[in-house]
Amino acid sequence: MFIGVDVGGTHMRAALVDARQTVLASRKVATQAELGPEQVSRRLAELCRELMRTAGDKGGHVSAIGLGVAGRIDPAQGRVLFSPNLSTMNGCPFAFELREQTRVPVYMENDANVFGLGEQWLRSERGPDNWLGVTLGTGVGGCLILGGRLWSGDHLGFSAEIGHTIVDPAGPECLCGLRGCLEAHSSARALVQGVAAHIARGDLTDGPLFELFSAGMLTAEAVYQSAKQGNALALKLFERMGWALGLAIGNAFSLLGIGRAIIGGGVSAGWDLFIDPLHKSLREHCSMLGPEEMIVMLSERPNEAALLGAARLAQLMAGVEE
Amino acid sequence: MFIGVDVGGTHMRAALVDARQTVLASRKVATQAELGPEQVSRRLAELCRELMRTAGDKGGHVSAIGLGVAGRIDPAQGRVLFSPNLSTMNGCPFAFELREQTRVPVYMENDANVFGLGEQWLRSERGPDNWLGVTLGTGVGGCLILGGRLWSGDHLGFSAEIGHTIVDPAGPECLCGLRGCLEAHSSARALVQGVAAHIARGDLTDGPLFELFSAGMLTAEAVYQSAKQGNALALKLFERMGWALGLAIGNAFSLLGIGRAIIGGGVSAGWDLFIDPLHKSLREHCSMLGPEEMIVMLSERPNEAALLGAARLAQLMAGVEE
Numbered sequence: 294m295f296i297g298v299d300v301g302g303t304h305m306r307a308a309l310v311d312a313r314q315t316v317l318a319s320r321k322v323a324t325q326a327e328l329g330p331e332q333v334s335r336r337l338a339e340l341c342r343e344l345m346r347t348a349g350d351k352g353g354h355v356s357a358i359g360l361g362v363a364g365r366i367d368p369a370q371g372r373v374l375f376s377p378n379l380s381t382m383n384g385c386p387f388a389f390e391l392r393e394q395t396r397v398p399v400y401m402e403n404d405a406n407v408f409g410l411g412e413q414w415l416r417s418e419r420g421p422d423n424w425l426g427v428t429l430g431t432g433v434g435g436c437l438i439l440g441g442r443l444w445s446g447d448h449l450g451f452s453a454e455i456g457h458t459i460v461d462p463a464g465p466e467c468l469c470g471l472r473g474c475l476e477a478h479s480s481a482r483a484l485v486q487g488v489a490a491h492i493a494r495g496d497l498t499d500g501p502l503f504e505l506f507s508a509g510m511l512t513a514e515a516v517y518q519s520a521k522q523g524n525a526l527a528l529k530l531f532e533r534m535g536w537a538l539g540l541a542i543g544n545a546f547s548l549l550g551i552g553r554a555i556i557g558g559g560v561s562a563g564w565d566l567f568i569d570p571l572h573k574s575l576r577e578h579c580s581m582l583g584p585e586e587m588i589v590m591l592s593e594r595p596n597e598a599a600l601l602g603a604a605r606l607a608q609l610m611a612g613v614e615e
Numbered sequence: 616m617f618i619g620v621d622v623g624g625t626h627m628r629a630a631l632v633d634a635r636q637t638v639l640a641s642r643k644v645a646t647q648a649e650l651g652p653e654q655v656s657r658r659l660a661e662l663c664r665e666l667m668r669t670a671g672d673k674g675g676h677v678s679a680i681g682l683g684v685a686g687r688i689d690p691a692q693g694r695v696l697f698s699p700n701l702s703t704m705n706g707c708p709f710a711f712e713l714r715e716q717t718r719v720p721v722y723m724e725n726d727a728n729v730f731g732l733g734e735q736w737l738r739s740e741r742g743p744d745n746w747l748g749v750t751l752g753t754g755v756g757g758c759l760i761l762g763g764r765l766w767s768g769d770h771l772g773f774s775a776e777i778g779h780t781i782v783d784p785a786g787p788e789c790l791c792g793l794r795g796c797l798e799a800h801s802s803a804r805a806l807v808q809g810v811a812a813h814i815a816r817g818d819l820t821d822g823p824l825f826e827l828f829s830a831g832m833l834t835a836e837a838v839y840q841s842a843k844q845g846n847a848l849a850l851k852l853f854e855r856m857g858w859a860l861g862l863a864i865g866n867a868f869s870l871l872g873i874g875r876a877i878i879g880g881g882v883s884a885g886w887d888l889f890i891d892p893l894h895k896s897l898r899e900h901c902s903m904l905g906p907e908e909m910i911v912m913l914s915e916r917p918n919e920a921a922l923l924g925a926a927r928l929a930q931l932m933a934g935v936e937e
Contacts, residue, residue, distance in 0.1 A: 365903060375903075422769075423768060423769055435870070437870075437871075439761070439766075444761075444872070446745060446871050446873045447872060447873045447874055447875075448872075449872055449873075449874065449903075449904065451869075451872050451903050452871065452872025454869045454870065454872070454903050455869070455870055457869050457902050457903055458866040458869050458870055459782075459865070459900055460781075460784070461783075461784055462782070462783055462900075463783075467902075469902040471899070471900065471902050474902075540781060540784065543781070544780040544870075545870055547773075547776040547780050548757070548759075548777055548866075548867055549759075549766075549768050549775075550766070550768025550769060550770075550771055550774025550775065550776070551768045551769045551771075552769055552771065553769075577793070578781055578784075578793065580699075580789075580791035580792055580793050580796075581687060581697075581773050581776050581779055582771065586771065
């Protein structure tokens, strides 16, 4: 058995997974990165030890832990190099600490890359050879599967960071320090920030979105519910999300000469609201391909693909080292 | 010996090349695509037959012809599918016709891809494994060398079309029908169109650029000379060229997790005017890499790499079929 862990900007999730892709048990806690790396690391170790006991109860044992972490990381050192959404974790030797505390081999990858591994695993041999993965969560991550394999570029600790490609140089500010990134348009944070910007400009002075924001309780989920009830601002924010995704994915298709993308992550739950604007934008922003040549799919299991992929990482890496 | 041909939006160039990368003879004529594919094809065949006679005079013979053509092409069929800069050639079975007229095997690739093959050939084993090529000519082309090999994506007839990635959704119109493409900022045509737009707006009413444009004789070269003499508008157009290149290359680095680009093509002669704005823009538009991790190089032989690459294509493909 393996443990797959997904460390996102908002939540940490861990799952006990067997070699047949069955999730035997899972846990979810708030990341609370603002409390610092020691806290995060300690709570994550607790989570893993709990799942290791569960494995024991089921007559098995945990061979390795796979860790997906948002941001630029050093897989060899198991260290977070630069994470806009987990900035307190920058420099933290996360995998090393977790190995110390659990006495189990720990392997680390970018969270969107483990999504790619998970999706490949779920689709076994049925998936396309070349595809772009986009994960919508607190931020926006990406992965590239080229020739059926996870693409790592120059091994600089990141690849496929489509979330930090720029879709509009005059667009909103991004946590990474730049302006107009895809992430600043199409993430959970972008939805909340979109409401905040309207309030700051004085364009929104009452109603449920205003109330929730004022109470510090506005979430992407609430913006989604509001859009479903016909709220014009919320609908516009999902439209912007789709527009930016279409432009960024279209740019990636033009650059790579491919025509397949798979979208996952928690915020892909808003699919029904952003997919039409996404398709429209894709047609308007990619002159190299006809509409029928561009296929954007929803993940096989949007909420579990990254967790399964982290477990798959553990399985693959432990296999390599055996 | 092999013939390499580069069919661009403005000129067609052909060179007789031996296996040691020596250009034994070369010819250059205006493309005049507006006269239709038959004319272009006939004149190109004449050019090739001339070089075949030269080969004979030197005691050799031409084994194959390699063709680099701007746009989306079908290498297997030797057909132009869609070319914004050679729109009259769309659908033309160019390679087939040239083979009919010369009785020599003809192979066809995108012109920026043959630049990639040429640059790899020139750098032999010394080049980086992963790099993005950008060719600046009438339009803007691109190629990707991944893992030391020319990347063809899903074999859709194009790849690495960085020229048609969008750098500014509010930017100028592009020949491909979209708005804000890199090509609409950073090509020879963009330089001339930039002057035209100023004249149309009434912002430019006299001076050498105005005179040349009015006489229908304004070229990218003239804009360059004007910038070297301190003309503010011309300098601004080269600054915009560098800005757009920096943003598009930065996006490609973020997406691919690589940090190397090589720039070639005739308009790369303006290197001294656009490289500083390019570096500035790259720093401002790529948050994943530090300035020292991003290296943008000028081609080993900006004017010959594509021609050599077309000859290299002929050599490689003829070798495969032997």
